Amino acid sequence: MDTTSRSLVTIICEPVLEQKIEDDLLRLGATGYTANEGRGRGSAERHAGEIPGVNVRIETITDAALAVKILAHIQEHYFAHYSVIAWVSEVQVIRASKYGPA
Amino acid sequence: MDTTSRSLVTIICEPVLEQKIEDDLLRLGATGYTANEGRGRGSAERHAGEIPGVNVRIETITDAALAVKILAHIQEHYFAHYSVIAWVSEVQVIRASKYGPA
Amino acid sequence: MDTTSRSLVTIICEPVLEQKIEDDLLRLGATGYTANEGRGRGSAERHAGEIPGVNVRIETITDAALAVKILAHIQEHYFAHYSVIAWVSEVQVIRASKYGPA
Amino acid sequence: MTDILRTNLLNPIVLSFALGVFARLVRSEFTLPKDIYTGISIFLLFGLGLKGGAELAETPMATIAAPLGVTLFLGVLTPITAWAVLRYIGKFSESDAAGVAAHYGSVSAVTFLAAQQFVQAMQVQDPTLPPLEGYMPTLLAALESPGIHVALAIGALRTAHPEQKLGAVLHEVLTARTMILLIGGLIIGYLSGHEQWEKIAPFYDSKGAVFRGALCLFLLEMGVVAGSRLGDLKKVGPFLLAFGVLWPAVHGVIGAWLGVWAGLSPSGATVLGAMAASASYIAAPPAVRLTLPDANPTLYLTSSLAITFPFNILFGITLYFQAALWAAGR
Amino acid sequence: MTDILRTNLLNPIVLSFALGVFARLVRSEFTLPKDIYTGISIFLLFGLGLKGGAELAETPMATIAAPLGVTLFLGVLTPITAWAVLRYIGKFSESDAAGVAAHYGSVSAVTFLAAQQFVQAMQVQDPTLPPLEGYMPTLLAALESPGIHVALAIGALRTAHPEQKLGAVLHEVLTARTMILLIGGLIIGYLSGHEQWEKIAPFYDSKGAVFRGALCLFLLEMGVVAGSRLGDLKKVGPFLLAFGVLWPAVHGVIGAWLGVWAGLSPSGATVLGAMAASASYIAAPPAVRLTLPDANPTLYLTSSLAITFPFNILFGITLYFQAALWAAGR
């Protein structure tokens, strides 16, 4: 069975940004995403929520180029003022077609 | 401290499949798994649940060979009709013995 | 946009250890962590909680050296008696400074 | 009829459902937390069972035999008729026809509750109406699963699924939350009897305010869920749209008529009609998903949640009440 | 006054808040599960709306016109005064001033509830007090959003944010949980009327014990949340500390006075004062976060949750009650 290399982008952000970032992802060309709740601690605590430390973890599988585009987008729009972190790792997927052209 | 390379298989599926896939994993030889709830968006929306978009994220650490076997199994049994995606990445573990023979 | 390579340490432990391990991480020098609930199955079932199988997934992005230190710490203090597993993978981050000196 | 309809439409329970739909339409992020939603449904089902069981303990077997028989008959009839219509008139695929039929063969507990509230309101308006039979929850439990199995059996016989394990599904349906709580509650209520029930009644209080109030919250979320499916109405096509309104009506009227025939009060027959007309959206979907993977969930979820459920809540129940009155010659 | 204060401080609702703060201070892991917290707030807001709507149905437009006008006036006045003080006396940045002002322009539903409980207790002690107006929840709904928009508009006009989409925020605020439940509840209560409300009242029972009991649990968690912010008190500086106590007091007294002037009973005026004095910590924060990203959340969350909310619960409400009595010449 042949697997293809893709990029897994993981974004951790404060809840207020979830909808916005998810929309950004689809607009930028991601074919989908998976999100779930988490809690965390970081250098800043700037969450705008009654309950501090709660945040959202968003994952999306994309091709390498889009991954870079996403990171750049996050950096440009959110890093300055929001509690957001993001990273990329390389993963092997099957039916790569699902995640857009390589 | 010596670490060993293992495969981390991540499967995201609709809730109705969780039990089934978890059983498959153990039957195929995985020594364990970790699952948690998430929500997501993808190309298809075929969840059979009152609440759309809810899905489960299952992770299992295995050796490379089993990882391939698992992906093949998922592809063969679930891709056709279910909302499932899966990917593999390489990770470094300690006490590798825990995850079966390399 | 330039990304830097960092280590993503993932720890899965029984709930009773969450606070302790999170404190350990910060003490060892991690700049932050993200945690969320999960459920799982492994070789041992030694959770001290009413509800069996519930556990916590803790992620922290660090530099390579600290990652090894964390794994060693976990191994030394928790492996003997607790339900804990941990692995490391390599990821690409932006604003690497956030995760301490490389 | 029109003012009965008005009374029904201006009921907080129905209006809460409308509010939920509205919230979804204006793309509000409002939703009841999943666990609260589950918690309320557990509360409602368990309370329903306990109450029904306590009542059952005071009901002679003879009284319930006929209604129970009729209920089981409906459990076999409705999935078959639904399947036949979808397969041969609607030209649905084998799997889709069986999949949707499984939903209409089973029952929606919330529709049952709404019908119960409706007839209780009617009794306030017309005290001459005989009271609602207390053992109705028993009938609800009886109608829950047979229809699913009949439809899935049809589907299994006429298609060949590598995956399908009917045994596993049978187990899944019989041990589903609804069954455990409803049948378990019935047995507990039956064993501990009326006096014990009285001691916890105010908490569950299925006749009264607590139950009704919790139902409002539940329907608020049901509205959100149904609302989020409205977009799929285009996808399911005109036939299923028509089916989702007309066929339940047919089942409901038959159910009400058979109920009277079996000796139920007009109120009881109305509730039985609503049960027959309702489509399951909790027990059936996973069972169908696992047994008939190639059946399209959008079809059965949209028709049961976004078409039939609202129809029954808004108009159906009133219709079945009329049918029951007419059958009872009132 | 002192024994009124004692009565208020020895109230289970207030003490529950104190317990929550204490739990946090001793670093207890105790916390109400997030979904339970959300569930209770949904229950309280929806019940509040339903009750208020049923009362509204019996209130002639003429009666409510003036109070409603005054409420909307407060919705415009309070954010502007708060902003001016913070910007020009406190020398806060444009974004911080507008961000904090948005919170003080809106309202805290829990403070409203606490004030309602307070005046009900006062009426028990002094039966000659006219009863609290039943339509107060309508005023609560009216005060929820205007202040947020006024403050955000100020902030938007005086800063330039690439990100800011006021439209999106307007939508977000208007479709927020609070609005859906409160206004939706009001409409449902209004349409279904008093008789229907009576049938579900015991479940929501906003006058009575259920409501009060649930409020205790809610304040317990509010205490935990406020307690977890106490550490930030150092960060926000002396000015905001003083502002968070003094300015609500000013708003509260103005609100109480205007309430009496608009024809509200002393009880109603007290509740209106508490509304004006209170700072939102549910609707405002996300709106501000999205529109004014460079406003520091620590400032507005700490001041509204850890300073103003406790102040109002512990002392403010008693003060506004005195102001209302004085304005009413009692």
Added chain:
Amino acid sequence: MTDILRTNLLNPIVLSFALGVFARLVRSEFTLPKDIYTGISIFLLFGLGLKGGAELAETPMATIAAPLGVTLFLGVLTPITAWAVLRYIGKFSESDAAGVAAHYGSVSAVTFLAAQQFVQAMQVQDPTLPPLEGYMPTLLAALESPGIHVALAIGALRTAHPEQKLGAVLHEVLTARTMILLIGGLIIGYLSGHEQWEKIAPFYDSKGAVFRGALCLFLLEMGVVAGSRLGDLKKVGPFLLAFGVLWPAVHGVIGAWLGVWAGLSPSGATVLGAMAASASYIAAPPAVRLTLPDANPTLYLTSSLAITFPFNILFGITLYFQAALWAAGR
């Protein structure tokens, strides 16, 4: 005795537990959402505390002194006897003996509640029984933590754990949910007094239906949890099986006897006996897990949850009641 037993076994609370076990045995996926489970336990504990505090406010110190002393004595006695039996007769390892002993030295709030319900039922049957002391929750709070510390101290003294920080554990136990809610509730109830309690009683209503109804739901889940541990019964060996039934019985009879001796009513003594007999499964497990990592959780969780808890609920309480009656010479 046998019909008292029947009454107890046919109680909805007990039957709900049985249903939960059954659901697990038939491998049903049914379970109460974790947050709902936590929410109910918060509700029960806080209500228990509030009620107990209000009662305490009316209890002269002299009345409660002796019962309180006896309770604390039991808190020291039970962990030591349990430890000695396990270590020297059962030949358990130091850590396992101390770990299990910590559980039997503490108390299960749900067992307390079940006992309370039981004696209330008995009072209905025999009105000559003096009423249950209202301050029992104070004794519950007093018995919660000492036993854990005694057992952990024994374990710590006789083993050497690098990890163990008794201080941290002391803090953890004292600030645990149970303590915050129970003791916090007691203080709030005490400070705000009976009149205030009356105003929220219907919501918590620890004597009445609401409490009992919520308890049913809670025991349903307890049953599921206990059921999921039944498989471990093989693992724990015959000695612990016998210990888990016999030793609680011994503790319970001693507790009931001492209760009467200290001046408690037969009802109060029964509840005290049930407390002494019960094993903690909320406060103790994490404390033991952190202090005695090499103690095997399967041993202490299985014995407290799957052996002793059901035993007490099904038979123990009835036995302690008999012991109390006998000690009281009735």
